[in-house]
Amino acid sequence: MTVCLGLICVLLLVIIIFITAKRESLLNSYKNTVEEINQTINNLQDNYTDLTQKKLELENSFNSLSQKKMELESKVTELTREASKQGFFFISCELKSWSESRKYCRDRGADLVIINTEEKQRLISSVVKDRVWIGLSDIETEGRMIWVDNSTLNRGFWFRGEPNNYEGNEDCVELIPTNDSVNNWNDLPCSEKRKGICEKN
Ligand SMILES: *[C@@H]1O[C@H](CO)[C@@H](O)[C@H](O)[C@H]1NC(C)=O
Numbered sequence: 205m206t207v208c209l210g211l212i213c214v215l216l217l218v219i220i221i222f223i224t225a226k227r228e229s230l231l232n233s234y235k236n237t238v239e240e241i242n243q244t245i246n247n248l249q250d251n252y253t254d255l256t257q258k259k260l261e262l263e264n265s266f267n268s269l270s271q272k273k274m275e276l277e278s279k280v281t282e283l284t285r286e287a288s289k290q291g292f293f294f295i296s297c298e299l300k301s302w303s304e305s306r307k308y309c310r311d312r313g314a315d316l317v318i319i320n321t322e323e324k325q326r327l328i329s330s331v332v333k334d335r336v337w338i339g340l341s342d343i344e345t346e347g348r349m350i351w352v353d354n355s356t357l358n359r360g361f362w363f364r365g366e367p368n369n370y371e372g373n374e375d376c377v378e379l380i381p382t383n384d385s386v387n388n389w390n391d392l393p394c395s396e397k398r399k400g401i402c403e404k405n
Pocket residue numbers: 238239242243246
């Protein structure tokens with residue numbers, strides 16, 4: 205009986221030691237697992253923070269690109285409108301009187317150029333290299349300059365002292381390109397020979 209009890213005690217002891225060891229190892233592996241999971245969660249949080257930051261940056265650059273795109277689109281629209289308003293220019297190669305130069309333009313579906321903005325005046329002044337006829341004259345009524353579309357002159361880009369109708373015989377207008385001024389128009393006799401600058405709309 206005593207021996208029996210002793211054996212049972214030993215057996216119980218063994219079982220308890222075994223369970224304790226098992227429990228210990230389970231606890232350890234549980235701890236490890238928790239740490240791993242914690243580590244993973246920390247990594248994910250870091251990655252999430254990173255990604256949130258990246259997302260913000262991308263949103264910002266997207267917004268600024270959208271803004272740029274809109275600006276460019278409106279610029280294109282504006283330029284297209286400007287271009288369609290101005291048509292395009294060409295210059296006759298031969299020297300002709302004002303009327304013959306005008307005929308040269310009209311034969312090609314154009315007319316002598318009308319310059320009604322400073323922008324256009326600058327543009328034309330920068331492209332022409334020679335003295336050219338423009339579409340302005342006071343042939344019809346002395347002292348009343350009109351454009352070839354019969355519109356009146358609002359703003360002239362005259363040389364100082366021009367138009368002077370020198371010797372009462374200067375009814376047509378030429379543009380003389382210079383580097384230093386936008387004011388480069390001169391009136392002179394319509395029979396003088398010049399190249400002409402045509403504009404086609
Ligand atoms: C998980 O990690 C954080 C930061 O490293 C730490 O402060 C926390 O004590 C950890 N938690 C556990 C349960 O390990």
